[in-house]
Amino acid sequence: MNRKILLALLAFIICLTGCSRSPASKAGAGARWVIGMSQCNLGEPWRVQMNADVAAAAARHPEIKVIYKDAQNDTLRQRAHIEEFVSAGVNLLIVSPKEAQPLTEPVARAYRAGIPVIVLDRALVGEEYTTFIGADNRRIGRAAGEWIRKVTGGKGKLVELKGLMTSTPGQDRHSGFREAIQGSGLEVIFEADMKWLEPESRKEMESALARFAKIDVVYAHNDPGAHGAYLAAQASGRHKGTLFVGIDALPQEGQAYVRQGMLSATFLYPTGGAEAIDTALKILQGQPAPKKITLGSRLFTPENIDKGGEALQ
Numbered sequence: 001m002n003r004k005i006l007l008a009l010l011a012f013i014i015c016l017t018g019c020s021r022s023p024a025s026k027a028g029a030g031a032r033w034v035i036g037m038s039q040c041n042l043g044e045p046w047r048v049q050m051n052a053d054v055a056a057a058a059a060r061h062p063e064i065k066v067i068y069k070d071a072q073n074d075t076l077r078q079r080a081h082i083e084e085f086v087s088a089g090v091n092l093l094i095v096s097p098k099e100a101q102p103l104t105e106p107v108a109r110a111y112r113a114g115i116p117v118i119v120l121d122r123a124l125v126g127e128e129y130t131t132f133i134g135a136d137n138r139r140i141g142r143a144a145g146e147w148i149r150k151v152t153g154g155k156g157k158l159v160e161l162k163g164l165m166t167s168t169p170g171q172d173r174h175s176g177f178r179e180a181i182q183g184s185g186l187e188v189i190f191e192a193d194m195k196w197l198e199p200e201s202r203k204e205m206e207s208a209l210a211r212f213a214k215i216d217v218v219y220a221h222n223d224p225g226a227h228g229a230y231l232a233a234q235a236s237g238r239h240k241g242t243l244f245v246g247i248d249a250l251p252q253e254g255q256a257y258v259r260q261g262m263l264s265a266t267f268l269y270p271t272g273g274a275e276a277i278d279t280a281l282k283i284l285q286g287q288p289a290p291k292k293i294t295l296g297s298r299l300f301t302p303e304n305i306d307k308g309g310e311a312l313q
């Protein structure tokens with residue numbers, strides 16, 4: 001074969017591989033598949049951890065590249081991010097949506113356009129996505145209620161600081177909890193939507209403290225919320241004698257608060273980042289993936305924290 005033919009053949013092969021690439025796989029720089037990760041917010045440590053878990057799992061697979069977008073707690077921005085990923089032609093989407101209702105349609109459109117979608121942690125309405133991965137929030141809420149009921153003997157004045165009630169974890173952590181305390185002597189004297197945010201929670205707790213002379217228990221839907229409430233109580237010298245209970249149990253956050261004596265209990269809410277990458281690979285390789293993957297939880301208290309907490313039954 002002479003030089004000219006060889007060069008022509010080489011150019012042809014380069015064009016075959018290069019020209020057949022989708023715009024997304026060009027962005028992937030050598031990766032076979034590009035995954036778009038739409039994160040609703042990176043303002044809370046738990047979501048930073050979720051992205052880190054995704055990145056750590058993805059780093060073990062050179063055939064995938066993950067592109068991240070942070071909606072900064074803005075639903076409209078998250079809608080736009082999902083649309084941008086679709087027009088870039090990503091091979092798969094991972095979405096951790098801020099709110100259920102308004103993000104259902106953009107995800108459904110991506111799914112209908114043939115892009116597999118993994119919905120992570122907060123759920124959507126309906127079933128127009130490939131796989132949902134998350135813990136059972138109703139069960140965690142119920143476990144929190146049962147634990148509080150047991151520790152207080154089923155009596156006391158309670159404050160519930162709720163997560164964003166347009167998101168499914170907020171709704172489920174509330175309903176599960178109320179189911180568990182129903183019929184007990186635990187009385188909810190104050191409840192507010194702190195939207196998952198520590199400063200909001202602190203503000204709401206200040207109102208609760210101003211209105212009620214006695215608060216026995218604070219149940220917050222996440223650890224930033226429980227911590228904000230604790231700081232509000234501490235600032236007015238009323239933190240002693242109150243139980244503060246949260247959810248998330250990150251080692252550097254909720255678990256640390258339990259060790260420091262600020263929280264009486266926290267329940268693990270796994271990020272699902274590693275599971276999302278495992279499932280993404282299955283889908284991309286054409287293997288079947290389950291519609292729903294439910295992750296487990298654990299209870300951490302000062303008594304069991306050195307043993308790694310205990311699994312919810």
Ligand code: FRU
Nearest residue numbers: 044046122169196222248269
């Ligand atoms: C972070 C967070 C977590 C919570 C989860 C619920 O944004 O508020 O603290 O467990 O989202 O989706």
